[in-house]
Amino acid sequence: MIRCLLAFVAFAALGGAAAGQAPLPFVLKQVGPGVYAAIDGPEHKAGSNAGFVVGDDGVLVVDALFTEDAARALVGEIRRITPKPIRYLVNTHYHADHTGGDAVLREAGAVIIAHKNVRGWVRTNNVDLFGERITPELKARIEALPLPDVTTDKDLTVWLGSRKVVVETVLGHTGGDLIVSVPDAKVLFTGDMLWRKVPPNLIDGSVREWLATDAAFERVAGTTFVPGHGDVADARDVADFRSYLTDLRRLVGEGRKAGRNGDALTEFVAPKMRALHPDWTISDRAIAFEVKYMAAELAGTKKRLVPVPD
Ligand SMILES: [Zn+2]
Numbered sequence: 001m002i003r004c005l006l007a008f009v010a011f012a013a014l015g016g017a018a019a020g021q022a023p024l025p026f027v028l029k030q031v032g033p034g035v036y037a038a039i040d041g042p043e044h045k046a047g048s049n050a051g052f053v054v055g056d057d058g059v060l061v062v063d064a065l066f067t068e069d070a071a072r073a074l075v076g077e078i079r080r081i082t083p084k085p086i087r088y089l090v091n092t093h094y095h096a097d098h099t100g101g102d103a104v105l106r107e108a109g110a111v112i113i114a115h116k117n118v119r120g121w122v123r124t125n126n127v128d129l130f131g132e133r134i135t136p137e138l139k140a141r142i143e144a145l146p147l148p149d150v151t152t153d154k155d156l157t158v159w160l161g162s163r164k165v166v167v168e169t170v171l172g173h174t175g176g177d178l179i180v181s182v183p184d185a186k187v188l189f190t191g192d193m194l195w196r197k198v199p200p201n202l203i204d205g206s207v208r209e210w211l212a213t214d215a216a217f218e219r220v221a222g223t224t225f226v227p228g229h230g231d232v233a234d235a236r237d238v239a240d241f242r243s244y245l246t247d248l249r250r251l252v253g254e255g256r257k258a259g260r261n262g263d264a265l266t267e268f269v270a271p272k273m274r275a276l277h278p279d280w281t282i283s284d285r286a287i288a289f290e291v292k293y294m295a296a297e298l299a300g301t302k303k304r305l306v307p308v309p310d
């Protein structure tokens with residue numbers, strides 16, 4: 001009986017949740033003084049990673065996860081750590097696995113900051129992202145997502161009292177990407193500009209731009225990176241991710257030169273990518289899409305999103 005009780009208390013403490021509540025859909029990790037990463041769990045209930053920065057007079061949140069339940073759990077963790085107001089939410093890009101919980105953060109008081117292209121894309125292009133897997137419920141939810149309050153195509157500095165947070169526009173993942181750094185903690189929230197040991201979604205991307213952006217990521221030695229997917233990362237993980245993209249581009253190029261396309265191209269590339277990156281989790285579905293999008297980029301037929309006028 002006592003052992004049962006102790007086990008239950010340990011479970012509740014680990015989950016960071018009060019008795020009777022579901023365990024968190026992410027693991028909360030402190031990555032600097034007052035800087036936290038919410039890392040999606042193995043069941044992918046959060047859909048992506050997020051994080052937050054506690055300053056003198058408020059909190060800035062980076063990304064809102066996929067579901068409103070996950071976003072509510074994130075707000076709960078912020079409330080457990082600080083009573084300071086949640087003042088800002090930065091969306092790193094429009095994809096629903098990062099913006100799905102936006103309404104919860106806005107309800108909690110956040111002004112939503114995003115790249116200027118996100119306003120035109122968040123309620124429409126997310127439907128395409130899910131393709132035939134979309135349900136009527138998900139479609140309705142996407143079409144009701146909040147539009148960002150502050151949009152920019154320039155870098156911004158957000159001051160949380162004396163704490164400086166830098167929001168930068170970068171190229172590569174969607175055509176409307178922001179990254180967020182906390183210089184005093186040497187932390188960089190990369191959104192989907194960095195994935196750790198899981199294949200990136202190239203649907204809207206340009207691998208050429210992406211590699212150039214990530215080459216400049218380690219401006220300060222010892223930086224901690226919070227990727228969009230996968231665990232907290234360091235400079236070796238950035239190099240590993242860049243070599244993944246470089247290998248993909250090279251192998252897809254070799255396969256095309258040998259006259260392969262479609263499934264035959266995927267069958268040529270997939271085993272070589274798995275051999276080169278044995279510690280990555282590379283599903284058949286993910287590699288098939290990556291090969292398709294990489295081949296389109298090399299052929300000059302890759303579809304990129306077009307900015308919508310305000
Ligand atoms: Zn994304």
